[in-house]
Amino acid sequence: MFTPSSHDVRRFFCEVFRKDRANEILTPLEAMALDWLRMHPEYDEALADAEAAVARDYSVEGGQANPFLHLSMHLSISEQVSIDSPRGIRAAYEALARKTSPHDAQHEIMECLGEMIWKSQRSGLPPDGEAYLEAVKRRVGA
Known part of the structure; x- marks a missing residue:
């Protein structure tokens, strides 16, 4: 499994920009x-300066x-939707996008994804x- 560091991710996006x-x-x-x-x-x-991006601290503080x-x-989220993993995320995204916009639907899902990651980190569980999918589906019904 490929696990990029935060520096790798920053360089990737800066390189795309360049x-x-x-x-x-x-x-x-x-x-x-x-x-x-x-x-x-x-x-x-x-995105314009990869070295500054790598050095920057984006702490909550x-x-x-x-x-x-x-x-x-x-x-x-785009990748999840493209391969429908977890199964059902594509349909949930499409339903949210019809209610709002594709970008806003992503932001709705992003909140659920962030919560899932936070819970996993706090509990030490996968x-x-x-x-996560159920949280997204609740937003579709909300």
Whole structure:
């Protein structure tokens, strides 16, 4: 299993940003990431300098959201939806997107994903995909 470090993730997004600006060819994953970069132009400054991005501390105490975490969650959700894993996430996403917008649906799911990750970290147990999907489905019905 590939487990990138936070530095790897930051360099990945910065490289996608750089390649886009240079009109270079992107891999399929980079193209998917670019879609999210374009929806978040407020992160352009953070993406423009890979070394500064790696050095930056986005602690909660700093009061600024971590753009790389946000973009990573968008990318993770996009991948989950594309392969329908956990099974049912695609239908739940599509239902949420019809109620709001595709971007807002991602943000709804992102809250559920963040909660699942937080619970897993606090309990020391593996992430509970079923509880995550049920949380997303509740948002569809809300």
